[in-house]
Amino acid sequence: MATVKDVAKLAGVGSGTVSRYISGTGSVSKKSAEKIARAVEQLNYRPNSMARSLSSRRSDLIGVWVPSLEGPYYHMMIRTIESALRLQGKHMILANAEDAQSNEDRLAHLDYLINRDCDGILISSSLQSEFELARYAEKFANLVVMNHHTEELAGRCFSIDHDLGGRLAARHLVELGHARVATITGRLSALDARQRHVAFLDEMVRLGHPVAPERIIEGAFSYAGGEQAVAALLASGTDYSAVFCGNDKVAMVLIAELHHRGISVPGDVSVIGYDDVEFTPYTAPALSTVHAPIEEMSQSACHQLLNLTYGLELPYQEHFEPSLSVRQSTGPSRA
Amino acid sequence: MATVKDVAKLAGVGSGTVSRYISGTGSVSKKSAEKIARAVEQLNYRPNSMARSLSSRRSDLIGVWVPSLEGPYYHMMIRTIESALRLQGKHMILANAEDAQSNEDRLAHLDYLINRDCDGILISSSLQSEFELARYAEKFANLVVMNHHTEELAGRCFSIDHDLGGRLAARHLVELGHARVATITGRLSALDARQRHVAFLDEMVRLGHPVAPERIIEGAFSYAGGEQAVAALLASGTDYSAVFCGNDKVAMVLIAELHHRGISVPGDVSVIGYDDVEFTPYTAPALSTVHAPIEEMSQSACHQLLNLTYGLELPYQEHFEPSLSVRQSTGPSRA
DNA sequence: TCCAAAAGTGGGATCGGTTCCATTTTTGAC
DNA sequence: GTCAAAAATGGAACCGATCCCACTTTTGGA
Numbered sequence: 195m196a197t198v199k200d201v202a203k204l205a206g207v208g209s210g211t212v213s214r215y216i217s218g219t220g221s222v223s224k225k226s227a228e229k230i231a232r233a234v235e236q237l238n239y240r241p242n243s244m245a246r247s248l249s250s251r252r253s254d255l256i257g258v259w260v261p262s263l264e265g266p267y268y269h270m271m272i273r274t275i276e277s278a279l280r281l282q283g284k285h286m287i288l289a290n291a292e293d294a295q296s297n298e299d300r301l302a303h304l305d306y307l308i309n310r311d312c313d314g315i316l317i318s319s320s321l322q323s324e325f326e327l328a329r330y331a332e333k334f335a336n337l338v339v340m341n342h343h344t345e346e347l348a349g350r351c352f353s354i355d356h357d358l359g360g361r362l363a364a365r366h367l368v369e370l371g372h373a374r375v376a377t378i379t380g381r382l383s384a385l386d387a388r389q390r391h392v393a394f395l396d397e398m399v400r401l402g403h404p405v406a407p408e409r410i411i412e413g414a415f416s417y418a419g420g421e422q423a424v425a426a427l428l429a430s431g432t433d434y435s436a437v438f439c440g441n442d443k444v445a446m447v448l449i450a451e452l453h454h455r456g457i458s459v460p461g462d463v464s465v466i467g468y469d470d471v472e473f474t475p476y477t478a479p480a481l482s483t484v485h486a487p488i489e490e491m492s493q494s495a496c497h498q499l500l501n502l503t504y505g506l507e508l509p510y511q512e513h514f515e516p517s518l519s520v521r522q523s524t525g526p527s528r529a
Numbered sequence: 530m531a532t533v534k535d536v537a538k539l540a541g542v543g544s545g546t547v548s549r550y551i552s553g554t555g556s557v558s559k560k561s562a563e564k565i566a567r568a569v570e571q572l573n574y575r576p577n578s579m580a581r582s583l584s585s586r587r588s589d590l591i592g593v594w595v596p597s598l599e600g601p602y603y604h605m606m607i608r609t610i611e612s613a614l615r616l617q618g619k620h621m622i623l624a625n626a627e628d629a630q631s632n633e634d635r636l637a638h639l640d641y642l643i644n645r646d647c648d649g650i651l652i653s654s655s656l657q658s659e660f661e662l663a664r665y666a667e668k669f670a671n672l673v674v675m676n677h678h679t680e681e682l683a684g685r686c687f688s689i690d691h692d693l694g695g696r697l698a699a700r701h702l703v704e705l706g707h708a709r710v711a712t713i714t715g716r717l718s719a720l721d722a723r724q725r726h727v728a729f730l731d732e733m734v735r736l737g738h739p740v741a742p743e744r745i746i747e748g749a750f751s752y753a754g755g756e757q758a759v760a761a762l763l764a765s766g767t768d769y770s771a772v773f774c775g776n777d778k779v780a781m782v783l784i785a786e787l788h789h790r791g792i793s794v795p796g797d798v799s800v801i802g803y804d805d806v807e808f809t810p811y812t813a814p815a816l817s818t819v820h821a822p823i824e825e826m827s828q829s830a831c832h833q834l835l836n837l838t839y840g841l842e843l844p845y846q847e848h849f850e851p852s853l854s855v856r857q858s859t860g861p862s863r864a
Numbered sequence: 865t866c867c868a869a870a871a872g873t874g875g876g877a878t879c880g881g882t883t884c885c886a887t888t889t890t891t892g893a894c
Numbered sequence: 895g896t897c898a899a900a901a902a903t904g905g906a907a908c909c910g911a912t913c914c915c916a917c918t919t920t921t922g923g924a
Contacts, residue, residue: 197880208904213882220883221901223890243646244588245880247579249909255622263608264807266601273598276625285622285645287590290611310620311578417811446811453813454857472599476752476781478788478813522789532910543874548912555913556871558920580910583879 196237205233216241247311254284256499257307257315261300262292264416265443266471267488271318271340274492282500287312308334314503316340316495320384338499340491341386350502352495352512356386359484359516360393363466366482366518367436368401371527372464376409376434378423378444387415387440390468390484394438408432413444420447428455435527436464442471442483449477449523460525470519479522487514531572540568551576582646589619591834592642592650596635597627599751600778601806602823606653606675609827617835622647643669649838651675651830655719673834675826676721685837687830687847691721694819694851695728698801701817701853702771703736706862707799711744711769713758713779722750722775725803725819729773743767748779755782763790770862771799777806777818784812784858795860805854814857822849 198216202209207226214220215230222230233239247253256279260268272288279286287310289303307315314336343351367375377394380387398405409432413423420439424447427437439445445467452459459465459479467474467483474481490511497508533551537544542561549555550565557565568574582588591614595603607623614621622645624638642650649671678686702710712729715722733740744767748758755774759782762772774780780802787794794800794814802809802818809816825846832843 195880198882199880202904209881210883210904210906211902214902217882221903223902226902240644242583242880243644244579244582245909246882247909248577248583248911249880249882251882251909253579263604263611266604269598269601269604272607272623273625276598276623277628280624280641285641287620287622288607288611289615290608293612306615306620309575309578417807443811446808450811450813450815454815472752473781473808476778476785478785480785480789530910533912534910537874544876544911545874545913546872549872552912556873558872561872577910580879581912583881584910584912586879586912 195242196239197242198239200237201230201233201239204237205229252313252504253311255287255310255312256284256496256503257287257289257310257312259289259291259304259307259315259317259319261319262416263290264292266473267415267441267443267469268318270472270488271492274489275316275496278493278496278500282504282506284313284500314338314499316499317342320386336499336503338495338502340495343385349512350498352491352498352514354386354486354488354491354514354516356389356486356516357393359468359486360390360395361397362516362518363390363438363468363484364394364397364401366466366520366524367438367464368398368403370436370464370524372436373403373527374409374434375403375405375436375438376411376427376432377405377438378411378413378420378427378440378448380413380415380440380444381419382412384415390440406432409434413440415441415443417443417447420444421451424448424451434463436466436524439465439467442467442469442474442481445481445483445523446473446477449479449481453478459523461528464524464527466524474519475521477523482521482524483519484516485519486516490514530577531574532577533574535572536565536568536574539572540564587648587839588646590622590645590647591619591831591838592622592624592645592647594624594626594639594642594650594652594654596654597751598625599627601808602750602776602778602804603653605806605823606827609824610651610831613828613831613835617839617841619648619835649673649834651834652677655721671834671838673830673837675830678720684847685833687826687833687849689721689821689823689826689849689851691724691821691851692728694803694821695725695730696732697851697853698725698773698803698819699729699732699736701801701855701859702773702799703733703738705771705799705859707771708738708862709744709769710738710740710771710773711746711762711767712740712773713746713748713755713762713775713783715748715750715775715779716754717747719750725775741767744769748775750776750778752778752782755779756786759783759786769798771801771859774800774802777802777804777809777816780816780818780858781808781812784814784816788813794858796863799859799862801859809854810856812858817856817859818854819851820854821851825849 198209198212202212215222291300291303294300318340320341338350340352379391382388411423411427413419467481470483470485491514494510497510500506533544533547537547550557624641626635626638629635653675655676673685675687714726717723746758746762748754802816805818805820826849829845832845835841
């Protein structure tokens, strides 16, 4: 493999000039540029990225930490981030912490990124206690967080207004005439799950239809967690004409189980989800859900991280509002 | 940040000894090891991965090229690969070619990986003409391919027996008594889509129920492609008691649309998918499908790549057999 | 106790870029 | 045509590891 020196020799210029030409920094005369271009062509020169990283002290690597890769949610995130990074010639390395058993494990996954000398790190964490994020933020300036908010990380937190999201769901159901409503939440230790849940309950109270405690099931944002929670709800014997599910995966599981039991959606029971992941138009019936702008948020977080890390000025926005995505899984209450 | 030299000085040993201690290669006396360990602790030393890569001429980076990141299929792949690589202390960088318009674009995505000096590359390509893979294989020894087979890459191709898969689907439907069967395929220029399709048709002939040409719709393996194909099938006016879909995404779209039109699955029409991606238990009804061992294949491909690249001896297997995963979307023909 | 083999050691050369700086060349206003 | 400012240049120093090699120390069998 040819090196800068080889190119410099063949082009009859100094190595500094070649470097400047290649990286596009500093100035190079037209004449030199042409000679170098020819030499590069002839030698089929390609800069060595490790040498470049070593001497420039930047790896062009961005680390992305996610708590799980089950289901479409984090995948939509990854997909968006990969694309935004590729546009800037940066590369993503990924740490999926779903096999982590303890906080220590989760930190080990973060170290897996840090040890690689990422220039910046993007974390999606909804567990408040998951990291001592503030401490990491001190040590690691180029850190940006999604689905989380702390004072220490002002300007580096990206989030969706789940308070509004929860209320939108409540209003939608009440507008359709549903008074007896059940809900399956995510793990309430997760910030985003709790926010939407609390807001949903509160809005139901405000609208005059408080949700009875026996109609509240704490589940988890996974297929397995959804199955358990759905089973618990159906076994509880309580009645309800609509169910708000904390995310779309759980809603999907619920619809499947209701179908299995011959309960019609939305005829007998309306189901509303949350997130609006890619499969929502294709459940049967198509899922009404609270649209969370996941991709926009991911892109913004990524942009801001690139700005901080490389001094770019890409557009971004810190807060996003969800909206209602009404499809066929919700309908008027029969009562 | 501390360097080997700092550690060496503090520990009172040579830099070579520190290097050997850190990397675990070569021998270091117990006494030195202890002194170095103390110094590492004290200085909070962490080796610089770029310097390491430059001098050892290995990046510990594995590039993964996928044609798309829509839907669960490639995500399951990514998830498996990330995990297998992390276990070996390697990192994955990703190139998603779904925005590529031309072959040139697709190659640019591959260059995006190669320019990063990946130690090895994993490609999932079902388009035969997509790359001149053989040429890349010459230039780039540590290359492994999924869903593809060429002579030049003997021992480096990983695949699922889609011929068998297609036949399993046919047999299942015929056993249930279906004689008028329709099928929605993927793009037939894709090897995997064609294989299962051809085998399916052939097996239907063998079983005495050839599929009439008007009951064959060429679609694509995406949600949008599925929607179009489903619309085409339903508009065609042909009748059928069962549909074989070339992948699960399309099957999901079909089920949703049938539900929308009040056509019962499997009462009026049986639907069988292909792949067995993660959502299949949760469609309504749960999707009968041909189980393709995607995760096993991905892990094997990854293992063999690691073997080739780093001289490891991880277990792997080149060919995989699909099996039937019968759920609720298929049932006996009424006729 | 002796000695060859094995284990352990220090430090310099090297990987292939970037960056700095002193120096030369070019530019353009007068 | 002159001259100061701006542009361009070459090459050495540097980034922080690994690896090699010549050398010293330890080991253990006779």
